[in-house]
Amino acid sequence: MTRSSALLTDRYELTMLTAALRDGTAHRRCVFELFARRLPGARRFGVVAGTGRLLSLLREFRFGDDELRFLRDARVVDEPTLKYLADYRFTGNIVGYREGELYFPGSPVLTIEGTFAEAVILETLALSVLNHDSAVATAAARMSIAAGDRPLAEMGSRRTGEESAVAAARACYITGFDATSNLEAGRRFGIPTMGTAAHAWTLLHEHESDAFRAQIDALGTDTTLLIDTYDITRGVRTAIDVAGTELGGVRIDSGDLPLVAAQVRAQLDSLGASRTKITVTSDLDEHAIAALAASPVDSYGVGTSVVTGAGSPTAGMVFKIVARESTDGSWVPVAKKSAAKATTGGRKTAFRTRTDSIATSELIAISPRFDSLTDASSTYDARALQVSLVSAGEIHSEYEGIEAVADARMHHKSARAELPVSALALSRSDPALETVYVTLDETLGHE
Amino acid sequence: MTRSSALLTDRYELTMLTAALRDGTAHRRCVFELFARRLPGARRFGVVAGTGRLLSLLREFRFGDDELRFLRDARVVDEPTLKYLADYRFTGNIVGYREGELYFPGSPVLTIEGTFAEAVILETLALSVLNHDSAVATAAARMSIAAGDRPLAEMGSRRTGEESAVAAARACYITGFDATSNLEAGRRFGIPTMGTAAHAWTLLHEHESDAFRAQIDALGTDTTLLIDTYDITRGVRTAIDVAGTELGGVRIDSGDLPLVAAQVRAQLDSLGASRTKITVTSDLDEHAIAALAASPVDSYGVGTSVVTGAGSPTAGMVFKIVARESTDGSWVPVAKKSAAKATTGGRKTAFRTRTDSIATSELIAISPRFDSLTDASSTYDARALQVSLVSAGEIHSEYEGIEAVADARMHHKSARAELPVSALALSRSDPALETVYVTLDETLGHE
Secondary structure: OOOOOOOOOEHHHHHHHHHHHHHOHHHOEEEEEEEEOOOHHHOOOEEOOOHHHHHHHHHOOOOOHHHHHHHHHOOOOOHHHHHHHHOOOOOOEEEEEOOOOEEOOOOOOEEEEEEHHHHHOOHHHHHHHHHHHHHHHHHHHHHHHHHOOOOEEEOOHHHOOHHHHHHHHHHHHHOOOOEEOEHHHHHHHOOOEOOOOOHHHHHOOOOHHHHHHHHHHHHOOOOEEEOOOOOHHHHHHHHHHHHOOOOOEEEEOOOOHHHHHHHHHHHHHHOOOOOOEEEEOOOOOHHHHHHOOOOOOOEEEEOHHHHOHHHOOOOOEEEEEEEEEOOOOOEEEOOOOOOOOOOOOOOEEEEEEEEOOEEEEEEEEEOOOOHHHHHHHHHOOEEEOEEEEEEOOEEOHHHOHHHHHHHHHHHHHHHHHOOOHHHHOOOOOOOOOEEEEEEOOOOOOOO | OOOOOOOOOEHHHHHHHHHHHHHOHHHOEEEEEEEEOOOHHHOOOEEOOOHHHHHHHHHOOOOOHHHHHHHHHOOOOOHHHHHHHHOOOOOOEEEEEOOOOEEOOOOOOEEEEEEHHHHHOOHHHHHHHHHHHHHHHHHHHHHHHHHOOOOEEEOOHHHOOHHHHHHHHHHHHHOOOOEEOEHHHHHHHOOOEOOOOOHHHHHHOOOHHHHHHHHHHHHOOOOEEEOOOOOHHHHHHHHHHHHOOOOOEEEEOOOOHHHHHHHHHHHHHHOOOOOOEEEEOOOOOHHHHHHOOOOOOOEEEEOHHHHOHHHOOOOOEEEEEEEEEOOOOOEEEOOOOOOOOOOOOOOEEEEEEEEOOEEEEEEEEEOOOOHHHHHHHHHOOEEEOEEEEEEOOEEOHHHOHHHHHHHHHHHHHHHHHOOOHHHHOOOOOOOOOEEEEEEOOOOOOOO
16 A cells, blocks of 8 residues: 555556657646446446545645656656656646436546646546446445345455455445445444454354354344354254344345245244344345345345446546647647547536426536536526536545545435436336537527 | 555454454464355456465554544444454464465465464455455456467556556466556556557647657657547558657557458558557457457557456455364364355365376365375375465565565466466366365375
8 A cells, every 4th residue: 555646547647748748738728527438237327436535545646756766767757757746736627526426428527627737647546436436336326226225234345455345335335325344444434334243253163052142242132143154043043042032133144035034034033033133145236135125134235246336347437638728728629539439529517407306317518618507507407417626726625535425425315316217227228317418609608 | 545454354353353352262273264166257267366465464454543443432342352452463374375376166275374363353354355356367367368479468447446456457467467557556566567648648739640749759769659549540641650660559449459450450561660569458358359369469458357357356255264273172174054155164285286297186185284284295296285474473575575476477377387278268167177175184194
């Protein structure tokens, strides 16, 4: 682990910088846009996550002695570039979707405005954070929908990189999960943590009953006992023998869950433990959770599937230059032309149009200026989707840190509440909302 | 980012510790094993990666004031447990497969011996690192096989978490990739870095020729020009116009690659640039690389696919207690019984048997002692697969750091050279080697 985030960067950004400092284009003002051409895994909507983490990493994006020494020794850049980097500080503007917001193909999730030099070198870091966290959040939202009112815990740390695990816990919490197993996520982001015991705890003891008794002694009768180390029916009986009928819960981590959950519920009830809850944690994804909707399950723990994006481990967002200052000072929209990877040039402002409080489209207005768009939201029943995250290099701290995570969680809930019902289905589909582009007149703010 | 790795841990490990300190089982000696029940994605072999990173994280696994304050404030553990954690230091032994080694179902990739207390709390960290890095390495090995002698670069940082990106670059390099785009991987692990320019570089300029000229001026004629921003045929012509026929290379990042590569090669040759190389970088995976084997491509850059494990983003390794000390001081093999997740109890020593230098099986000897197994390797033509990574808490530093990465890369090459040819095919299959368990007599070291 390093304290500067500046080298979490692809080399080509610094070689471009070298060339740009040499030919004088380094200081041209540019607009870069971070967006997805399509949604991961034919989902109906995506969820933006990672913005707050990115802002914190941007604070640490400094080229100190260690970073400069490496770049010099490895001959990555020349001396003028090292000099530029030594003083580097992002002084531009970033606007973007709020964390927890939904996104659709083409949504301008992040817009970075600054000189070419200062903006281009943020590409990899911005994409790493947003692509990872948004992929997890997008998967998590579907599981949260499938779980309905039943509590949902994220416990997949062991299935992903150790730092990605912390970010995944954060993305899940924003998207409606209630807790995580990951302690660092608890410390860093204030997310509730959960967990009681693994199979190793039972196997450490001569008898399952010894393990259960010791756990109850240490953690209280309200704890959750893992009852499938040997035989589930015997495990349930032993659990109630030891804990009594006030046992908080039992956890099932194997087997055919709808069948086993029903059997365990019946057994608990027959033993008089009708208030003892059942948690299931075996290889769950959104489809398995949905299949358990009618089963007597009280809460879910999800691991592998959510932290790896349920089949779509990356959100596929890209970072593209969309406008630049011309030699005469005017703004020019620019766009790549190559087949299948074409981009839409120009700076964009995004709105979610609504009818009777239900979202109807992702309206993207293309304009060379941001401030010309205020009028657009009065033309439509539309909610503006972008907020100012960084102004002239100043990071708006309300969008990072522990409180921002809680805010993003609330924002996600309200954004999801606007969706049409069809958006909540789990099957593969086109996006639930169509992305509509409009071109606004620069001076009048109208189409 | 945090400097202590101690909270990269699932809460249940610390609640088990609390209960174990209370009932006296905390100080029982145990053996935990990290292994995979099956290979990710029906691959023919797996590749172990992450071991060196884990050793470095183990050095930082300390509960300092910040960590203890969080655990106290969040009421994760009680006061006796906080006291234990304040003095925590792993004092046990770890043996494991060398980094870069191949693994098969059941291979004891890591074996941790210590008290229950000191070993159980390493579960999540060990799994996070090994599951992530081995998933990437296993995917990378297949790409390396498909690429043959053509250079292969990893450039997927933007598609995975920012710290996982560094680990992924490391895993790819160990497994035969030649370079990475990730600068932090260059600094931290000594991996060669590469990269020249993105589409933004061309779009920053009025004309493609201006961009090419500036890049040549800054980086020399030997650089690689990205020629598909507008029209590939025009791009190639402009590139040679500007750079001359000694241009180092062109990069193609879009289109139907076999077709486009052939056209570009023909055009370059017709322009006299027969030594100009072609790099392709568009959505490559092992199958796309294999499909380009007959195309005039000189090198490959792989992004999304390799850093997300080419469809298997986690290796599915688990961490299980396999033996513990009994109350009378003897060792008892222990194992979970639940269907489909059963484990094999007992401490294991692993060998790769060979005939005429070709690997024939993964031989796993079950024994309550490690040192009884020396004889086994003389009984068979077999290579011992485990090395001592930590002895009585002392980390063997030759397995971490920059040199260990280079060593692991060499070791991987030699381990892969032992495989039967059938193991190198890309199609789904059973593992290339069968895992054979033998039970050795404790005192004689024979079956």
